[in-house]
Amino acid sequence: MRRRTIAAAAAISSGLLMTTLTTSAHADTLTTLSCSTTGAFGQLSSTNWRSGTTGEFDVTMSVTDTKADDHHVRVRLVGKTIGATRVNWPWHSVTGGLGSEDAWARPAQNSAGVIDIGVQVARYEKSEYMNSCTDWAVGSG
Secondary structure: OOOOEEEEEEEHHHOEEEEEEEOOOOOOEEEEEEEEEOOEEEEEEEEOOOOOEOOOEEEEEEEEEOOOOOOEEEEEEEEEEOOOOEEEOOOEEEOOOOOOEEEEEEEEOOOOOEEEEEEEEEEEEOOEEEEEEEEEEEOOO
16 A cells, blocks of 8 residues: 655745655655745755755756846755755856746755755846845755
8 A cells, every 4th residue: 555645834924835745655755845036936846855865866946037137047956965064056047037937957966965955046147146045855864
C-alpha cells in the first residue's frame, strides 16, 4: 500500500509558498518554492532532494520580470550544507523587461551534503544588486 504524505507551509502575508509531496517512503520527493520581491517573481521545484543529500537532485527554476523599470531579474538555487555553510549556485538572468520570463532545468549536487535548499530571486541594475527575496525548504536532519 502506498502511503501519501503532503506537507505544506504557506506564509500568505509575505507571498511565500513551500510544498513537499512524498508518494512513498522511498519515492521521489517534490519540493516547490517561490518568492516575490519588487520587480521580480521566481519559482523553483526540485525532485530527489532530501535533507542531507550528497547525490544529484533535479532543479527547475523560473523568473519573471514584474516591473517596467529597466532593471533585469535573476534566479538561483541556494543551499546550506551539513556544516551550515551557505552554497550559492550560478545566477540565471532575464533582461527583456516587464513580462519577460525564462526557465532553466539542471541537476545540482554538493558533496558536503545539502540539508536545506532555497530559491533566491533578485533585481539588478547591470552588476549592482538592488533587492531580493529567498524562500527555504528546511530539512529535518
